[in-house]
Amino acid sequence: MWAGRWAGRIGPQSLAAALGVVGGRPDAGDSRRASRGVHPSGVRLSFELKVHDARPAHPAPGAADQTGMLRQAFVGKYHQMSVVAEIAARRRIRNRALAVGASVVPFGLSFGATSVEAHFSVVQTCLLSLVLFSGASQFALVSVVGAGGSVVSGVSTALLLGVRNALYATRIAATLKPRGWRRAVTAQFTIDETTAMAIAEEDSGHAREAFWVTAVAVFALWNIATLIGALAGNALGSPAVAGLDAAAPAAFTALLAPRLTTWRLRALALSAAGLALLCVSFVPVGAPILIGAATVFAMLSVRDR
């Protein structure tokens, strides 16, 4: 099921799948079917109905009447169910947002620790989480600078990783439609997690709620985790002894995996990594990653089958 869902998809959809937030969507061929409608009060509904529960397993004489009665009973309960469905949807969104928020805690802790190991101060580390607020870019910056790379290559890597947020922002702009100054505030919170949560919702009201609940959960937990990680990183000794030097590669692996949805993208990942390793001895630290990223342009000439 997962493989089929991921096939041919990259970007926020696959992230949504990775975060497990598309699970609420009905699957074709599933025994459950989503029913959607507009309640007389104008509240849009989106709920799932177990079809086999409402249908007799063995059609008996008069089965059509029975089904009709069941349908009438269902319509009678329509109003009640709409409220129940709305509460259930909010609870589902809140629970997922909390789960997504919790998932950034270990990442934040390892970022904080890695950042102070790279000689960023605790304040600078917290500034990155507060203002830059994009995990992969932050981790890339401190990872490159910490390895001895120049500030220019560290910042370049962070900015190139941040380009995808611009693509997410086009989707969020179309879904949430913020106006005026709200665009700037929404932009700050447009990241992998919030985008994945928002686009997993079909209802625009739910999408807005999913975006903001996730934004608050992730922002709060990410910054608290960064601070604790930074303070703990100061206290921990050599990164190799605590195994902290494995945190960055492991974190990057977890961020990368859900994006490798096609063989073309897997080949791209391998060639970028290979090219970067080949350059390590010949160019300044930090530059191999940027050179490896140039394989993206080679990929453009290869068509997906």
Place this chain on the structure above:
Amino acid sequence: MSLLVAVVVASAGCAALKFAGFVVPARALDSGAAKRVVEALPIALLSGLIAVSTFGAGQHLTLASRAAGLLVAVLLVMRRAPFLVVVVAACAVAAAVHAVSG
């Protein structure tokens, strides 16, 4: 000082990139070759970062305990383990290998 400059420039640049998606027409980024590049960039950058942060040591290649951590991370990610499990297991294995290999 230069680190503070890095923090400020990277933060401002990333904020500008996020905001750009709200002001440029969606089709400028969300179609054709531009979209393919934008979606492929993180893949190339992340895999480069994985390779170099695991096997690089300055301008040399090395096989350190963190390679064992990466191996564990890859295996766990393929089994769709949660982020916490992946990172903690990778760090624990790397620390254990480091302790054993001295």
